[in-house]
Amino acid sequence: MSHDQGMKPRLLLVEDDPTSRHFLQATLETLPAQVDIAESLASALKIESGHDLWLLDANLPDGSGIDVLRALRLRSPSVPALAHTADDSPALHTQLLAAGFAEVLVKPLGAAQLLGAVRRALGDMRGARLRVSEPAASPSLPLWDERTALAALNGNVEHVATLRKLFLDELMRQQEKIVLSLERGDEATARHELHQLKASSGFVGALRLNAAAARLEKALADAEAIEVFTTTVGDTFSSG
Incomplete structure (x- = not known):
């Protein structure tokens, strides 16, 4: 820039x-x-x-x-x-x-x-934080990280809880839209949704999902990246 x-x-x-x-x-x-x-x-x-x-x-x-x-x-x-x-x-x-x-x-x-x-x-404090977790959606990454969420939302615990609920309410719809877009070859929509998911997952401290979304955004045709993403979405949703 x-x-x-x-x-x-x-x-x-x-x-x-x-x-x-x-x-x-x-x-x-x-x-x-x-x-x-x-x-x-x-x-x-x-x-x-x-x-x-x-x-x-x-x-x-x-x-x-x-x-x-x-x-x-x-x-x-x-x-x-x-x-x-x-x-x-x-x-x-x-x-x-x-x-x-x-x-x-x-x-x-x-x-x-x-x-x-x-x-x-x-x-670009937010971008730097997201890039730290981009290399891989490893199971060693926590599904949730409270420190990341609190840092993103100025230490407001109530705001974190509210935003996390909204995030989970939208998560399965986002996953469905991303998967359907990939199946249809609509890369623009898939990238747009993944970028939004990267931002929102970073705000709420969903570290493993953040990494999975970042990986898939870089390789939309990668079958393993798609599988890791869908698995991580399910794990994140069920743990919330």
């Missing part, structure tokens, strides 16, 4: 409210950073890809922040994303985190809070 070379990082800011957009853009540019602006899902998708970070409004005129994230990740699956919203509902925040956002920022927010979240995302 550009910031690794000492250049300004390139950010995509999607915000439909003019006042909020002006504040967020002005603050982000002090990072310093190059900030591309979009007011909707449609306009965001018209901007050339190649960003280091996405900052997405959770509610837009033509869709949700989750809709934007899913659309953007079809073409750039590894870019981190932050969600921002005026809604402080824990249920919404849980949905946003489960969808793959690294953090959820509540508006109005101060400049220091915004810049701190951006620096954390650009530092």
